[in-house]
Every structure is written in C-alpha cells, then in structure tokens.
Amino acid sequence: MLHSLAQALQDTDFAQWISQSSLxxxxxxxxxxACLTTVVGAITILDLRLLNLAWRSRSVRDVSADVLPLxxxxxxxxxxxxxxxxxxxxxxxxxxxxxxxxxxxxALAGINMLIxxxxxxxxxxxxxxxxxxxxxxxxxxxxLLFWAAVIISGRWIGFxxx
Amino acid sequence: xxxxxxxxxxxxxxxEFSDWLSATPFSLVIQTQEWIIPAIQSMHIMAVSVIMGSAxxxxxxxxxxxxxxxxxSDANRRFLPWIWSAMGLLLLTGALLTAxxxxxxxxxxxxRLKMGLILLIVAVTAAFQHTVRRNSAAWDEDPGKKMPAxxxxxxxxxxxxxxxxxxxxxxxxxHG
Numbered sequence: 001m002l003h004s005l006a007q008a009l010q011d012t013d014f015a016q017w018i019s020q021s022s023l024x025x026x027x028x029x030x031x032x033x034a035c036l037t038t039v040v041g042a043i044t045i046l047d048l049r050l051l052n053l054a055w056r057s058r059s060v061r062d063v064s065a066d067v068l069p070l071x072x073x074x075x076x077x078x079x080x081x082x083x084x085x086x087x088x089x090x091x092x093x094x095x096x097x098x099x100x101x102x103x104x105x106x107a108l109a110g111i112n113m114l115i116x117x118x119x120x121x122x123x124x125x126x127x128x129x130x131x132x133x134x135x136x137x138x139x140x141x142x143x144l145l146f147w148a149a150v151i152i153s154g155r156w157i158g159f160x161x162x
Numbered sequence: 163x164x165x166x167x168x169x170x171x172x173x174x175x176x177x178e179f180s181d182w183l184s185a186t187p188f189s190l191v192i193q194t195q196e197w198i199i200p201a202i203q204s205m206h207i208m209a210v211s212v213i214m215g216s217a218x219x220x221x222x223x224x225x226x227x228x229x230x231x232x233x234x235s236d237a238n239r240r241f242l243p244w245i246w247s248a249m250g251l252l253l254l255t256g257a258l259l260t261a262x263x264x265x266x267x268x269x270x271x272x273x274r275l276k277m278g279l280i281l282l283i284v285a286v287t288a289a290f291q292h293t294v295r296r297n298s299a300a301w302d303e304d305p306g307k308k309m310p311a312x313x314x315x316x317x318x319x320x321x322x323x324x325x326x327x328x329x330x331x332x333x334x335x336x337h338g
Contacts, residue, residue, distance in 0.1 A: 030330040034323055037207060041215020055240055058232060066229045070218060152204040159200050
C-alpha cells in the first residue's frame with residue numbers, strides 16, 4: 001500500500017522532472033534548508049524564553065506573537081520543498097530508516113507542541129511575565145531535543161540515500 | 163571559467179596544501195570514522211538555525227513588522243550575541259569539515275564565493291552593531307532612518323540566504 005502510493009508519486013511527471021534535472025533537486029534542497037533552519041531558529045527563541053534563559057524582559061505571549069507567524073510560514077514552505085524532494089525518490093525514502101525516524105521525530109515535536117498549547121499554555125496569563133512553570137520548561141526542553149534530532153536525522157538521510 | 167596564470171599557480175599551491183592536509187592523521191580520523199562528518203554537519207546546521215532565527219528577528223524589527231513595543235537596540239542586544247556565538251561555532255565546525263575534505267572546499271568556486279559573502283556579512287553586521295550603539299536614539303525613533311533600515315534588512319537577509327544556498331551547492335559543483 002505505502003509502496004504502491006510511493007511508486008505512483010514517483011512516477012508522476014513532476015517527480016520525474018525533479019529526479020532527472022541536475023538543478024531541481026539542489027534548488028529545492030537549498031529552499032528546504034533555508035526554511036527548516038528558520039523554523040528551528042524561531043522555535044529556539046520561544047523555547048529559550050520558556051526555559052527562562054533568554055529575553056526575560058518580554059512576556060511569553062509577546063515572544064510567541066513575534067516568532068509564531070514566521071515559524072508557521074517557514075514550516076509550510078519547508079514541508080512543500082521536502083515533499084517535492086521526497087517525490088523524486090519516494091520508494092527509496094519510505095524504506096529509509098533515517099527518513100522514517102525523521103517523520104517520527106516531527107510527529108513527536110508536533111504532539112509536544114499540541115500538549116503544551118492545550119494544557120500548560122492555557123494558564124499563560126498567570127506566568128506571562130515571571131518565571132515559567134516546570135511543565136513549560138519541560139515542553140521547551142523536549143522541543144529543543146526533538147528539533148535537534150530532526151536536523152540530525154535529516155542530515156543522516158543524505159548519507160544513506162543515493 | 164577563465165583563470166589567469168597566477169590563479170592557476172595559486173590553485174596548484176592550494177591543491178598541494180590540500181593533499182598534505184588530507185594526509186594528516188587528524189584529517190584521516192575525520193575521513194575514516196563515518197559518523198563524524200554527518201555529526202559535524204548537523205551541528206553546523208543547528209548553528210545556521212540560530213543565525214537564521216536571530217537575523218530574521220532583527221530584520222523584521224528593522225522592517226517594522228515584528229516585536230512591536232521593543233526597539234532596534236533591544237533587538238540588537240538580544241540577538242547579535244547569539245549571531246556572533248553561532249558564527250564562532252560555524253567557523254569551528256566549518257574548519258573541521260574543510261580539514262576532512264580540503265580539495266572539496268578549497269578548490270571549489272562556490273566555497274570561495276561563500277567565504278567572500280561571509281566576509282561581507284561580518285563587515286555589514288559589525289558596522290550595523292557599531293552605528294546602532296552610537297546612535298541608538300536615532301535608530302529607535304527617527305522616521306528618517308526607515309528607508310536605509312529597510313534596505314539593510316532586505317539586503318542582509320538576502321546575503322545570509324545566499325551564504326546558506328552556497329553551503330548546500332558546494333556539494334553539487336565540480337572541484338579540483
């Protein structure tokens with residue numbers, strides 16, 4: 001099922017063009033890296049604020065408002081560029097351990113963010129300006145770890161797919 | 163590309179240096195332990211992330227579209243130290259990657275372009291930091307500064323992105 005879907009995707013004209021052109025893959029890859037580093041850099045700013053390690057004079061809600069539009073915009077572009085890269089060798093990627101691990105880690109980063117958003121962050125008005133609660137710090141630390149692991153597994157894909 | 167005789171001679175010297183460097187025990191360890199290069203590259207990308215996040219926050223502030231209620235000098239105090247620290251880590255990890263595969267980098271036109279752009283952004287960033295420190299009131303309030311500030315924001319972000327693109331393209335061009 002997964003393989004036949006991957007094969008169908010890889011057989012589309014567009015995916016064929018990416019895999020056969022010598023320029024398409026590096027261009028989409030560069031866009032992917034520019035966007036993913038923006039995502040991780042922006043999230044790191046919020047995580048460091050939640051860990052009370054940086055930007056303590058600005059409220060958590062202000063820091064969120066500063067970085068979240070940038071984070072989401074860059075994430076959407078990184079995901080589109082990533083999907084295009086994926087389509088060019090879909091069959092190989094679905095079986096690749098590093099790729100699977102990266103998808104798992106992205107899901108964990110997303111779940112961590114959702115849990116934070118719908119539990120800890122609901123009481124943000126109480127700790128917006130002071131020290132952040134332990135639950136927020138744990139979410140921030142997990143977020144930093146998951147995103148670092150996303151980068152490592154992403155780089156690892158490049159060394160295992162040819 | 164047309165190189166003059168002097169350039170060819172310099173490339174030969176760089177090539178000999180590269181061959182010597184890649185035969186050193188230090189370089190050989192990085193080359194032969196398969197996990198080291200991807201690990202260093204991952205650290206390199208994490209440091210790039212810190213720069214992209216910090217530089218975009220400063221540039222959005224210069225464009226007047228983010229961080230309302232804080233000033234340009236606030237943004238500089240907050241983010242420039244992160245940019246300089248990340249640059250230090252990038253220089254270190256970049257030097258290790260170059261020591262591992264000197265020919266791939268030192269004889270590569272895209273690598274040379276990348277180094278030139280890095281010198282440019284270091285000069286621009288240091289000059290920007292210096293002028294904002296000296297004239298913080300003007301940068302934080304004077305509407306007359308808006309146009310140069312916007313050009314600086316767009317220009318410097320374009321240079322950062324060009325450096326990042328060069329980094330990825332080093333892997334795709336022919337080298338000596």
